[in-house]
Amino acid sequence: MCQSWRNLPQKCMPKSEVTLAVVLTRRSLAGRCTTGLPRSRRTGRLTKGPGSRIATRGVAVPASYVTHEVLVDHAKNKVNVPADQAERRRTQVNHLRTRLEGHIAAHPGYDLVKLRASGSTAKHTAIRRRRGEGSDADVAAYVRAASVGGTGADESGLLEWLRKRCIEVYGDTKVAEDFVISEHAVGITLRGSGLKIDVAPVLYEGQPDDRGYLITRQGDRVLTSVTQHLAFISTRRTTAGPNYRELIRLLKAWIREAKRGDDQLRCKSFLIELIVAHLWDNGWNGEPLAVTDYPRAFEQVLSY
Numbered sequence: 056m057c058q059s060w061r062n063l064p065q066k067c068m069p070k071s072e073v074t075l076a077v078v079l080t081r082r083s084l085a086g087r088c089t090t091g092l093p094r095s096r097r098t099g100r101l102t103k104g105p106g107s108r109i110a111t112r113g114v115a116v117p118a119s120y121v122t123h124e125v126l127v128d129h130a131k132n133k134v135n136v137p138a139d140q141a142e143r144r145r146t147q148v149n150h151l152r153t154r155l156e157g158h159i160a161a162h163p164g165y166d167l168v169k170l171r172a173s174g175s176t177a178k179h180t181a182i183r184r185r186r187g188e189g190s191d192a193d194v195a196a197y198v199r200a201a202s203v204g205g206t207g208a209d210e211s212g213l214l215e216w217l218r219k220r221c222i223e224v225y226g227d228t229k230v231a232e233d234f235v236i237s238e239h240a241v242g243i244t245l246r247g248s249g250l251k252i253d254v255a256p257v258l259y260e261g262q263p264d265d266r267g268y269l270i271t272r273q274g275d276r277v278l279t280s281v282t283q284h285l286a287f288i289s290t291r292r293t294t295a296g297p298n299y300r301e302l303i304r305l306l307k308a309w310i311r312e313a314k315r316g317d318d319q320l321r322c323k324s325f326l327i328e329l330i331v332a333h334l335w336d337n338g339w340n341g342e343p344l345a346v347t348d349y350p351r352a353f354e355q356v357l358s359y
Contacts, residue, residue: 126349130301134308136181144181144192147250148172151194151225151243158224166202167220168259171195173281175324178288180303182311191250193240195281196220197259197267206258206268206276210239213270217241217256239270257281288328291335298346303331305349306356330356 136144152170159165174193175181184191196217200206203213218234218241225243226234233244240253257267258276265282292299306327314320334344339359345351 121350123347123349126305127301130305134182134304135301136176136183141176141179141181144176144250145172147245148176148192148194148252151252151254155224166199167217167224168197168199169265170254171197171265171281173255173284174253175307177281177285178328179292179300180288180307180324180328182304182308192252194252194254195257195265195267195269196254197265198256200258200260200268203258206260208258210270210274213256213258214239214241217254221254239272287332291332295335295344295346298349299331299335302346302349302352303328306331306353309353327356330359334359 148170149172152172155167155170159167159169171194172192173195176192198213198217200208203216214236218236221234221241221243222229222231229243229246233246235242235244237253240255243252243254244250245252255269257269257279259267262278264280266278266280268276269279271277288300307324310320310322310324310327314322331344334355335346338344339355342355344355
């Protein structure tokens with residue numbers, strides 16, 4: 056993969072894009088093309104089979120090249136959230152949603168209007184998280200904007216308001232310490248399963264298609280729709296097949312690894328989803344996005 060990436064035609068990679076690719080790959084690809092391949096526990100060196108080729112689960116490949124099959128194997132064992140864990144997360148989110156809907160039915164006019172599953176777990180693009188990093192699932196809590204001072208409501212006050220509402224809805228089976236305000240969300244810890252769910256407020260004024268205002272890290276109010284986000288990914292996955300979402304997961308895991316070596320690197324997972332969607336819709340350099348050839352797809356994403 057590294058060798059073929061370096062040999063891409065210069066005309067297809069403007070200087071700015073080459074610079075970006077170098078920044079992204081400097082520590083992640085250079086000298087590390089075999090990340091995730093089997094190594095000796097004693098020496099840490101790659102395990103090689105006959106003819107100086109890496110032997111990995113029956114697939115023999117040159118030590119300097121990563122194939123689609125190798126990345127499929129890496130995704131299965133190191134990146135993808137196991138199916139049973141993913142299902143457990145979605146079940147917990149559905150439980151929270153059911154509890155809120157029951158509370159709303161019992162209290163007409165309640166200012167917490169609805170919950171919608173959001174984020175990578177809902178989109179099936181979640182990757183395995185490291186201990187202490189992030190949450191297991193995300194939920195958008197639609198707040199009646201007029202009840203908290205409109206769409207210009209102060210975020211700190213809004214999060215405290217949301218924490219109190221979460222305690223009202225779920226507190227009879229949990230302790231107050233299970234509801235903690237984190238960055239832009241209220242984290243709910245589920246003691247039985249150990250899962251952590253982030254509940255982020257969306258300021259809602261009754262727009263259709265679950266559209267409401269999300270508060271960004273910069274304090275801006277951005278009109279968004281959780282439902283349309285999910286449909287955006289789902290419609291393309293339906294056409295492209297399961298490899299579409301797995302490619303996104305591999306790219307997200309790779310970017311996360313690159314950030315460990317470069318704390319100046321900025322690349323949000325949502326940007327990855329947009330780039331992959333654009334290349335699926337429009338292709339790259341006259342060819343379709345290679346969802347059945349992950350090394351080639353990586354090259355296309357970097358070159359774009």
